[in-house]
Amino acid sequence: MTYKIRYNPVCCIQMQKFFVTTNMKRKVLFLTIHSLKRFIMYASCASVLLLLAACGPIAQVNAPKTQQTVVVNPSFQVKVSPVPTIPTYRCGAWASNNAPGAYSNITIYARLTTTGVNGVAGATAKAIVHFKDTDQQLDQQPTSDDGGYVSFPLQLQGHQPRLLPATVDVIFTLNGQNINCTQAFFTPQ
Numbered sequence: 001m002t003y004k005i006r007y008n009p010v011c012c013i014q015m016q017k018f019f020v021t022t023n024m025k026r027k028v029l030f031l032t033i034h035s036l037k038r039f040i041m042y043a044s045c046a047s048v049l050l051l052l053a054a055c056g057p058i059a060q061v062n063a064p065k066t067q068q069t070v071v072v073n074p075s076f077q078v079k080v081s082p083v084p085t086i087p088t089y090r091c092g093a094w095a096s097n098n099a100p101g102a103y104s105n106i107t108i109y110a111r112l113t114t115t116g117v118n119g120v121a122g123a124t125a126k127a128i129v130h131f132k133d134t135d136q137q138l139d140q141q142p143t144s145d146d147g148g149y150v151s152f153p154l155q156l157q158g159h160q161p162r163l164l165p166a167t168v169d170v171i172f173t174l175n176g177q178n179i180n181c182t183q184a185f186f187t188p189q
Contacts, residue, residue: 132161
């Protein structure tokens with residue numbers, strides 16, 4: 001006895017639809033269960049946090065404390081320090097390049113002024129460079145021009161190590177009085 005199996009396309013399509021809809025239902029059911037588990041987990045965590053917060057100390061709002069009154073002794077107010085007098089001469093020095101190479105040539109500038117910004121002419125200047133291991137007085141002793149400026153050429157020749165600042169003192173002499181400038185500085189790179 002022989003059986004013949006016939007292919008029925010309508011039946012196959014119906015079977016495919018059944019499997020597709022069954023798989024979709026499983027996926028939807030899985031997603032729903034998964035979402036429910038996630039919701040329960042988040043709700044549990046939030047509940048635990050609320051319980052922990054509830055167990056903590058109760059914050060109390062305190063009224064601000066009254067501030068003590070500050071009293072300044074009247075004798076202190078009588079002893080006012082005097083206003084410093086402005087010096088007759090002021091001067092400053094600076095380098096043409098604050099970050100030169102170790103073997104560069106730079107110029108040290110200085111300016112001497114009197115009350116206000118007026119330059120002082122005719123003052124003699126000298127400069128001393130403070131390197132790491134030695135001090136070097138520059139040979140030139142220029143006289144300030146009408147603007148109060150002087151300049152000193154300086155060949156570094158590797159005297160100062162890289163990244164270590166060096167300073168320069170410039171001192172003006174006018175009518176027998178020495179006037180020290182603020183220091184110039186440079187750091188070889």
